[in-house]
Amino acid sequence: MLDRSRPLNHRPVRPGPVLYWMNRDQRAADNWAVFTAQQEAFRSGQPLLVVFCLQDAFLGARPEHFSFMLEGLSETARELQDFNIPFIVRRGDPSREVLAVAQTVQAGLVVADFSPLRLPRQWRRDLAAAADQMGLSVWETDAHNIIPCWLASDKLEYAARTIRPKIQRQLPAWLTDIPALVRHPFDLPAELLQTISGPGALKAIHDAMADLALQTAPDGRRQVLPPPGPAAAKRRLAQFIAESLKDFDRRNDPNLPVSSRLSPYLHFGQISAQRVALAAQTAAQSDPALASPVASFLEELIVRRELSDNFCFYNPDYDNWNGFPAWARQTLERHRADPRAYRYSDSQLENGQTHDPLWNTAQLELRDTGQMPGYLRMYWAKKLLEWCASPEQAQQIALALNDGLAIDGRDPNGYVGVAWSIGGVHDRPWGERPVFGTIRTMTFDGCRRKFSVDDYIRKGWYRANG
Numbered sequence: 496m497l498d499r500s501r502p503l504n505h506r507p508v509r510p511g512p513v514l515y516w517m518n519r520d521q522r523a524a525d526n527w528a529v530f531t532a533q534q535e536a537f538r539s540g541q542p543l544l545v546v547f548c549l550q551d552a553f554l555g556a557r558p559e560h561f562s563f564m565l566e567g568l569s570e571t572a573r574e575l576q577d578f579n580i581p582f583i584v585r586r587g588d589p590s591r592e593v594l595a596v597a598q599t600v601q602a603g604l605v606v607a608d609f610s611p612l613r614l615p616r617q618w619r620r621d622l623a624a625a626a627d628q629m630g631l632s633v634w635e636t637d638a639h640n641i642i643p644c645w646l647a648s649d650k651l652e653y654a655a656r657t658i659r660p661k662i663q664r665q666l667p668a669w670l671t672d673i674p675a676l677v678r679h680p681f682d683l684p685a686e687l688l689q690t691i692s693g694p695g696a697l698k699a700i701h702d703a704m705a706d707l708a709l710q711t712a713p714d715g716r717r718q719v720l721p722p723p724g725p726a727a728a729k730r731r732l733a734q735f736i737a738e739s740l741k742d743f744d745r746r747n748d749p750n751l752p753v754s755s756r757l758s759p760y761l762h763f764g765q766i767s768a769q770r771v772a773l774a775a776q777t778a779a780q781s782d783p784a785l786a787s788p789v790a791s792f793l794e795e796l797i798v799r800r801e802l803s804d805n806f807c808f809y810n811p812d813y814d815n816w817n818g819f820p821a822w823a824r825q826t827l828e829r830h831r832a833d834p835r836a837y838r839y840s841d842s843q844l845e846n847g848q849t850h851d852p853l854w855n856t857a858q859l860e861l862r863d864t865g866q867m868p869g870y871l872r873m874y875w876a877k878k879l880l881e882w883c884a885s886p887e888q889a890q891q892i893a894l895a896l897n898d899g900l901a902i903d904g905r906d907p908n909g910y911v912g913v914a915w916s917i918g919g920v921h922d923r924p925w926g927e928r929p930v931f932g933t934i935r936t937m938t939f940d941g942c943r944r945k946f947s948v949d950d951y952i953r954k955g956w957y958r959a960n961g
């Protein structure tokens with residue numbers, strides 16, 4: 496079996512329970528990190544436990560988004576417990592909390608899942624360094640990408656066309672079936688479990704939900720989100736494959752509900768991208784008419800998604816101006832002083848009160864449902880470039896709205912989506928225009944030629960007004 500793990504410090508694995516620190520991949524099934532931890536625990540006949548750390552605030556996430564995560568986690572906790580794998584919930588700094596649990600149980604190995612983002616990487620670095628002092632080995636397993644991010648490519652990729660051949664060459668080896676967990680035969684002593692988990696994970700999750708119920712989002716609204724959790728994710732996948740995958744090539748029409756709407760589940764790791772890809776491939780094998788839509792879907796799910804992780808992993812400036820390619824910074828610099836026809840306050844933007852009814856409808860969909868059709872996300876971010884005083888401001892406002900309102904926000908795909916729209920990342924120069932320079936533009940009339948803008952606005956009006 497290929498190795499999806501790499502060491503984060505230089506300590507050898509020693510005898511003792513194996514601990515999986517779950518962070519990005521919040522599921523029991525199809526999770527290479529928990530599978531790897533179980534394999535290591537088997538090798539030495541040791542107990543296995545999973546720890547999750549809750550932070551009180553994570554990059555501006557809304558209470559509803561925490562709630563989506565917590566409900567998914569309670570499902571995952573129960574699933575793991577059915578495999579005799581204790582699930583421990585702690586509150587606080589993950590590097591400290593994971594280490595404290597590891598110390599108490601005298602762990603022999605800690606396995607972490609992988610994230611390319613700044614803060615989660617810092618946690619992993621801190622944990623690995625502190626564990627090193629204790630002689631404890633820490634590994635990282637990429638359970639999110641199909642090809643581990645550091646192996647898909649060893650450098651920052653320029654565009655989809657440069658990473659695609661690398662992915663296509665390696666994919667057959669990695670896109671294999673995923674082994675199932677088995678009931679873990681080695682128990683953690685009951686008193687030890689009691690010491691580290693207190694009243695238990697479900698109680699900790701329940702308490703965190705109760706705290707959230709007391710909180711309202713800063714705007715006092717409550718988004719209507721899709722049903723959370725791994726089981727809901729599997730139902731969504733099955734429905735997508737049965738009903739809308741065949742029309743996926745028409746996904747740029749926001750009036751057609753043909754895209755998978757799996758991004759919230761993929762973001763919280765409630766479903767595995769590898770499982771989704773296998774399901775789409777199986778569908779194509781049984782129906783040749785699905786070959787083209789499945790190829791388009793896998794391009795988004797694998798090439799585009801793994802390209803986003805590549806960007807954030809190799810570019811520390813993934814969320815600021817310095818992350819834009821040189822040609823984009825030069826052209827935006829030349830047009831910095833161009834007059835802007837419209838300017839709006841943060842509140843006008845957040846509440847969809849601009850002159851552009853298409854933008855307003857998309858923004859209100861994001862504000863009220865935590866989601867926005869993919870095609871409109873590009874239009875939405877590009878209009879911010881047109882209306883803000885500077886590209887830096889446009890990027891920061893786009894990220895604040897996306898991270899604050901989108902249920903799939905705070906994700907590499909979001910940082911890259913914004914940087915693509917505003918800063919030409921993974922794109923190329925187009926015709927020169929005011930404000931945009933040679934960054935690709937999108938216009939209201941261009942949207943009109945692609946889909947019925949009026950229908951989209953009408954549906955948005957009904958959604959907002961009942």
Ligand SMILES: Cc1cc2nc3c(=O)[nH]c(=O)nc-3n(C[C@H](O)[C@H](O)[C@H](O)COP(=O)(O)OP(=O)(O)OC[C@H]3O[C@@H](n4cnc5c(N)ncnc54)[C@H](O)[C@@H]3O)c2cc1C
Pocket residue numbers: 746754755756757758759761762795796797799800803867868869870872873876897901903904905906908909910911912913916
């Ligand atoms: C300004 C902007 C902001 C964005 N913010 C986010 C975000 O916060 N979180 C997020 O997951 N995606 C983001 N995207 C990417 C993309 O729009 C969404 O992934 C997609 O719309 C989610 O809907 P879906 O699950 O129905 O996707 P589908 O079209 O069904 O695609 C399946 C999966 O492939 C991946 N995918 C699709 N399109 C892209 C893409 N362009 N880049 C990378 N991966 C992709 C996603 O994981 C998605 O769930 C953003 C794009 C832009 C232009």
